[in-house]
Structures are given as structure tokens and as C-alpha cells.
Amino acid sequence: MSVQAQLTKGKISLAGSAQVVTEFFRYGINSILFQRGIYPVEDFEAQKKYGLDIWVSNDQQVVKYLGRIMAAVEEWLAAGKINKLVLAVNARESRETLERWQFDVTLVEDDAKSGDKPSAPKSEKALRMEIQAIFRQIAASVSFLPILEEKCTFNILVYADSDAEVPTTWTDSDPLHVKNAEQVRLRSFSTDAHRIEALVAYKRDSELC
């Protein structure tokens, strides 16, 4: 009985968390696309979110494209089938990966053992502050990331469990690692059900070495 109740509760919090995380991903990806100039500035508009102005694409094609990706991601998150989400920035001509933004997703299992005394849900404010910190870091990262001189495009990769349901719009891929990469770990945040850690890998500037 109590197990049943707990399961239900766990499910709801997982789905709720999936929503929070998906929203974070959507804003995060938009923010990266803006900061890294994948699309021209005039295609973006500022939206208030997490107490910040976040630049979000208003190009219908891009919005639709990301929307389709995010729909799938949210389902996987809710089912707990996803380990990583990666945004790889590729040179359009050579297809070489120049930058790789990785978000590790860890499922925070509700401590079933602590049964009668569930951990206090995270306050919305604390969550917002954690997410805000990541966005500040994404914006700040422009200062150390190499300038993307070529025309670039991007790919979204998802590391999923093998038993995840895969829509036909998705296909297997190689990990698109950056060759000769420098990595910088960004901040992390966690909801009651997911923990997200961010990492950016970029091509080491050969001239500086």
C-alpha cells in the first residue's frame, strides 16, 4: 500500500522533474546557439527565465526542430532512459566537431530505504539559483571558447539505454568527440529526480600551445 503510494509519488516527481530538465535543455540549447553564433543574432529574442534574460530562437524552423527533439527527450527523461544529452557544434563544410556541450543526466533515486521520512523537496528558489549559475557560465564561456570562424551547424546526441523506445526520427550515431580537446566542467544542478552536470569540450587552440 505504502509502496504503491510511493511508486505513484515517485513517478509524478520523475515526470515533473523531466519537465524541468527538458525546459532547462531547451533554454540551454537556445542559449548556446545564440552565444556561439550558430544562427544570426536577429533570429533570437530575449525571454525572461530563471531570473535571467535568455535568448531564444524565434526562427520557426529552428523552434520546430528543437521542439521535435525536446518532445523525445522529455519522454526519455520521464522514463529514466537517458544518460547524456550532447550538443555538438560541427563545421558545416568539413563536418568536424568543433565544440561539444555535454549534459550528464543522473537519475537521483528516491531513497526507498528512508521510506517514512522522504528528503525534503528542493525549494524552487534553490533550483532556480543552480540553473541560473549554469546559464551564467554558458554566457561567460564565450570568453574562453575559440572563435568559430567557419559556418557551423549542430547535432543533438542522446545517450540512451538500449531498451529505450526510439522513434524513427532518431538514429544511432558516433559520439562526435572533439579531437585534441580541452574540457571545462560547468556547474551542475539537481531536481528531486535528476542531476544534471554540464561540460564543454572544445578544440585546443594549436597556436597558443
Add this chain to the structure above:
Amino acid sequence: MPEHLAKTPFGAGTPGQAKAPPRGLRDERQARPPSRSSGKPAAVPSSEGTGSALRVGGPPSPRAKKTKKPAAQYDRFIPNRSAMDIASSQFSIARADADAPLDGATAAYQEEIARACGVSINKRILTFREEAPTSDRDDLRQVYSRPALKSGAATAAKRRILNTPERVLDAPGLVDDYYLNLLDWSAGNMLAIGLDQSVYLWNASTGDVDSLCQLEGEAYVASVKWTSDGSYLAIGTSEGDVQVWDAESQSKVRTMAGHQARVGVMSWERHLLSSGCLDGSIWNHDVRVASHKVAELVAHSNEVCGLAWRSDGALLASGGNDNLLNIWDARSIVPKFSKTQHTAAVRALAWSPWKLDLLASGGGLHDRHVHFWNTTTTARLNSIDTGSQVTSIRWSVEYRELVTSHGLPHNHLALWSYPSLAKIVDIPAHDQRILHTAISPDGQTIATAASDESLKFWRIFETRSKAGKHSKAADGVAAAAAATSASMAAAAAAGPAAPSAGGLDISRPYSIR
């Protein structure tokens, strides 16, 4: 103490901890805490790795477990042990060991190892199949002209483009040579065509044909070109002479000799006539003075087959059989810049009538591309792979469109919208390659001459019916152009008004400064 150690793996006994394999790896690290914890168990959680502390301390004292829990949540390296599966815990171990920021190679290596260890068996890397939308927005002008273009394309769809010629004439003896330019249509509505040794004038208003001249000896006509007002015709010959003829009196005004080989292409800029020669040189002739040669432009190493002055006379574009496209400043005898993108002879050259610095150039058999250039910035704006030899390019004055003529394999005319470069229509025009095209002074009709020795007229850029007052006059010219002998009188009546209106009409985009 050994019993204590031995107890840990089994003693805990919860299902989550029953997963043996990853623990095995971890035990190395665990080996230390118990040894120290035997002394003072309470101090362990704060000083050591918490994951192991949880299990070590857990069973003996439930009270201690409670205090340790927060520590488990805030561990820097292993966020939550119980939530981990094989892959992530293994990866975490590697990460915890390598305290310092990872470098890409190590990360990649570790993932390779993880995969080699079979961890990836239950993992997949997925990508969204569809490509991200592209952002071809570099040229802002393109963005802003896009809506206009779309409406243009829409009207183009509504506009009926006949894929049958309006008129077909014979052109017997047309020399089948890609490098010659034997067709031109004047502002006075006279079509000049060079047929072997002769030049014929076809009056498009009346349909009359006159033989203008007949070259002597072995010489044949290699190029014809009208002045922008249509009063004089330049004829380039295979002997290297350039003749200037008066259209009105149909008499030769002068001959300008000097080229050592045939003159295959010419272009007028007011009183200046540029001629391109087989030897790769381009001469500028001032037709008003006795010593006519005022400049020699040498940059091509092979026959010059494309030559076009910009409408304001500031730039000259030249294309050669050496696959080069050169842009010359009128004041200079060295090229302003050269372009080597073409991989075959550059014969088709056309300046946009509505955008001064826009030039289209088309390559020959092995190239098949049309490139668009911004001649101010020297940037390549766009390219089309047409799929066949590009023999000429004509821009529409009225529409944001251009028409290209082609050789093998389809010998067709292709109509493109600009700047989207969407193909509007392909017109299968001739049985053999189209060699020359000319656009009528009202900008509505394209004449094509092909090596099947026929001359065809295509009304591709028909004026919009709602287009203002001059459209009627233009229609008049077009009607006259298609005149049959029966409507001769009517055409003659419309004659004085129509050609002048048409002439005005066409002279606007080509007007001088």
C-alpha cells in the same frame, strides 16, 4: 577487523548492493576505510569516501547512518552511489581518480575502454536524424529581398511560360563554334546574326531580312555586337579585323585592324569597343580616333570568349578558355581581380540589370556551374550546378530572374529565380547545343541560335499585364516582333512610337551613368 571487512559485502544484503561487479572494482578503495575506522568509526564519513562509509558503517550502527546521509548527497565525485549503474559508476571511478580536469583524449579513451568492457552493450548513442536548419543569412540583402522574390516566384508561377517558340527562323551556315558570339539584338529592334561569311539583319519590327555584308576570301564572321543605342554594329572577323557598320545606311564606317587572330567577342562602352582575341589579349578601341587602340589588357593565356562591360562602364568582365574570369577596372590595365572557380571556358557573362555589382558567369562543358559574384567585395555569392554546359546567361529586366542556355545533354533553356536560385522551368529548346542568345530591347523575348542552324524566339519574360503605362508600348514592340506580313501595316503604324518607347524602355537599365 577481518570479520568486519568480510561482513561488508554480504552483511548489507540489500538488493541494490547485491550487484557485485562494480563493487569489486571499488573494494580496493574500500579496503582502507575499515582499517582506519576500526579505531574511531564515527570519524570515517567526514574524512573518507562516503560511498564506502555508508556500507561500512551502516549495519553496525543505524544511528550513524542517518548522520552520514547528507555527506553522501554532497560528494563531489560520486553524486549518488545507489543510483548508479555499471557504466556511470565505472566512469565515475575513473573520474574520481583523475581528480584534475579531464582532457579530451582521456575522456574519449575512457569511453572507449568502457565500451570495450562491454558497458556500452546496454547503451546507445542516438542522434536526431534530421539536419539542423541552416542559417544562410550572411548577405542581409538576400534576406530582405526574399519576400519580394517570393512574390516574384508566385507571379512567375501564374505567368504562363510557353515552352514552344514564338517563331522559328532558319540560320543556314551558322558556324558551330562555342567560342564565337554571332547573335545580337539592338535597341532599335534589329537582330544581327553572323552566318559564316555574312552578317544578316532581321528587323524584328517588320520581319524584313537584309544582308549587311559579305566578308571576302577565307574570312568568316566571328562576332557581332551592337552599340547600346543600336546605331552601329561591330563585326569581328576571323582575320583579326574589327569593322564598324552604320545600321541606318548599312555601310561600313571603318575597319580597325591589329589583332593577329580571330576576334571572337566584343563589348561596347559608349565610344569604346573592347575586343577579345584568340591569342588571349583584349584590346580597347576608341572608335572616334585614328589610332584606335587605346589599351591592351593581357591576362588570359587562351582565347577570350566572354566579354561584358558593366552598364556604368566602370568594370569589364572577361572570361577565357583558360578557365579564368577577370574583372577589370576601366582605368587600369591589370585585372582588379581574377577568379579561378570555373573549371572550363568562361563564355557566359552577364551583369545584373537591377543590381550594379552583381555578375553572373557560366562555365563550359566540364564546369557546368553558374557563379554569382559581388564585384565590389569580390565575393562569390552563390552557385548553381546546372548539369550541362552553360553557353549564355540573360537576366530579366522585369523579373528577378535569369535564363541560361545550355549545350549537351538537353540543349535547353533554364529559367531561374534570383536570389533563391530555384529553377522555375526547363525549356527543351533545340536539337543541338544552343550557341547564342540575345534578349529583345523590350526585355520580353529571348532569341536563341543553335548549332542545328535554327533561330528561335521565346517569349519568356512576358510583361505583367498590370505593369504600368509603358507595358502597352512594349507589347506593341513585342507584337511587332511577331508581326506577320498581314499585320505589316499595323506594325508600321505602331512603328515610330513603339520602337522608340521600347528603346527608351531598354535604355533605362543600360543607361550610361
